[in-house]
Amino acid sequence: MKLLVLLSRVPYPLEKGDKLRAHHLIARLAERDRIILCCLSDGPTDPAHIEHLRKFCAHIEVIRVPRWRILLKLATAIFSRLPFQVAYFHHRSAQRIIDRVIREHRPDAVLCQLVRTTEYLRSHPTLPKTLDYMDTLSKGMERRTRNAPFYLRPLFQTETRRLIRYENLMFDLFDETVIISEQDRDLLYHPLRDRVTVIPNGVDTTHFAPQPLEKKYDLVFTGNMNYPPNIDSVLYLVRKVLPLVHAHRPGTNLLISGVDPSAEVRELARNDPRIEVSGWVKDIRHSYAAARIFIAPMQIGTGLQNKLLEAMAMGMPCITSSLANNAVRAVPGESILIGQSPKDYADHILRLLDDAAERDRLAEAGSRFVRTRFDWERSAAQLEELLARSTRRVAEAMDQPVARV
CATH class of the missing domain: 3.40.50.2000 (Glycogen Phosphorylase B;)
Known part of the structure; x- marks a missing residue:
């Protein structure tokens, strides 16, 4: 044809x-x-x-x-x-x-x-x-x-x-x-x-596979950082979720990685040394592999979040919203964690940072889910x-x- x-x-x-x-x-x-x-x-x-x-x-x-x-x-x-x-x-x-x-x-x-x-x-x-x-x-x-x-x-x-x-x-x-x-x-x-x-x-699971890199960051968010739903998501994360996390773990840091960060997104890093905005990176896998937890608290937007599939394929424990998971259809609590409020997200982050075994369990379940479904x-x-x-x-x-x- x-x-x-x-x-x-x-x-x-x-x-x-x-x-x-x-x-x-x-x-x-x-x-x-x-x-x-x-x-x-x-x-x-x-x-x-x-x-x-x-x-x-x-x-x-x-x-x-x-x-x-x-x-x-x-x-x-x-x-x-x-x-x-x-x-x-x-x-x-x-x-x-x-x-x-x-x-x-x-x-x-x-x-x-x-x-x-x-x-x-x-x-x-x-x-x-x-x-x-x-x-x-x-x-x-x-x-x-x-x-x-x-x-x-x-x-x-x-x-x-x-x-x-x-x-x-x-x-x-x-x-x-x-x-x-x-x-x-x-x-x-x-x-x-x-x-x-x-x-x-x-998702290309041969390309997006676990990598043994040093974990420089506690959290990572990836995506086109000039896209309004992604901007909205990181602003929500930084302004509403991280203050609750920092109340218990002041040193928790975040990597925001992706092309064309808006002025609002770049400003987040200028105001807090615990936040890094990388901009475009040659290999996004390094951004995933350098963090302990992937988080995408999407509040608006439609479609399937490729970032979630990639992070899960790379063996990362993932936290997201019900809105984003509706398209993925992972089982909450089994292969993904779902937040409904800033407190939910903060509780999930703190629990995973404190429990390496739970991080590993969630990561393995998520990776298995993606390999069989996408x-x-x-x-x-x-x-x-x-x-x-x-x-x-x-x-x-x-x-x-x-x-x-």
């Missing part, structure tokens, strides 16, 4: 969740399919990253969109019905390139990741199309509205309404739809949401089946031969 994959970002390096999911899935789909990759970029792309992607992509088209054009498009989006984040990624110049790629390569099917890229296929109604929602963006925006400054809430509310409408519209436009978790599927507003196929992320090969096989089904469905509707898969 010739498969066109349409992404809103270049899927390498893997510092963001959408890039990680796209990279692992298309690398495995490439074992059977000819991958034609089209991805958008608002900045220069490292040639080494493109060379890496050539290992499994037959053709790569990186579509550069200048930032001034993006800002202009966002300004005009005020007067349209498109969600702002769809308008951010949709441009006529990019549309022309994607149309050309479709004409030249004549793909058998298209895979779009996120509704941000789907507008490009409105003019190709007969092309077999699969949409990976990943997570429910409208619900994520709705949750962010609650914590937004009052002067931004009308904007967030508008975006929420637009996303709900657009997610439903794309459901009807695409032949197949997938999403990362049952929790996110249930948050979609479409009445036929049960038809969306759940395809979870996997597998990229299985997820890619599910997606391959859906892509084939989309080609059959369209071919039967048009009474044409079905593409070989």
Whole structure:
């Protein structure tokens, strides 16, 4: 099968969740399919990253969109019905390139990741199309509205309404739809949401495996540190949880590791020597392995937290929120610890720091859970089946031969 994959970002390096999911899935789909990759970029792309992607992509088209054009498009989006984040990624110049790629390569099917890229296929109604929602963006925006400054809430509310409408519209436009978790599927507003196929992320357990490094930190949090749910999580941890921990263990330290830390996050380290903000690191495994406990008290956001899967695979005892665990579905108390309040989190931290045997037990149970539940090969096989089904469905509707898969 010739498969066109349409992404809103270049899927390498893997510092963001959408890039990680796209990279692992298309690398495995490439074992059977000819991958034609089209991805958008608002900045220069490292040639080494493109060379890496050539290992499994037959053709790569990186579509550069200048930032001034993006800002202009966002300004005009005020007067349209498109969600702002769809308008951010949709441009006529990019549309022309994607149309050309479709004409030249004549793909058998298209895979779009996120509704941000789907507008490009409105003019190709007969092309077999699969949409990976990943997570429910409208619900994520709705949750962010609650914590937004009052002067931004009308904007967030508008975006929420637009996303709900657009997610439903794309459901009807695409032949197949997938999403990362049952929790996110249930948050979609479409009445036929049960038809969306759940395809979870996997975790590379040969890459994310325990490492015998010196434990320099008591706690670690990882992630894209310019992403609002991650910012909210570390602010909650530092401002509400750590003071309770420090009342009993004053020396407890925290590593916040991940790309693009916001000014608020960087300020945390300036105010307290027990907190370190590393920024981007070449190998995130070293951040995990250098800490005793992984903690992610997520209060907002949607989707599956890859950071949890990676930490559990690396043999770390993990503490998180029920919101984050709803997608993971680990058993509380058995393979993961769940906090509902600052006191809950503090109690879990103190107990684990005081009890090495309990840390080891929880770490082993978590690692075993991830190894048996989250597998990229299985997820890619599910997606391959859906892509084939989309080609059959369209071919039967048009009474044409079905593409070989």
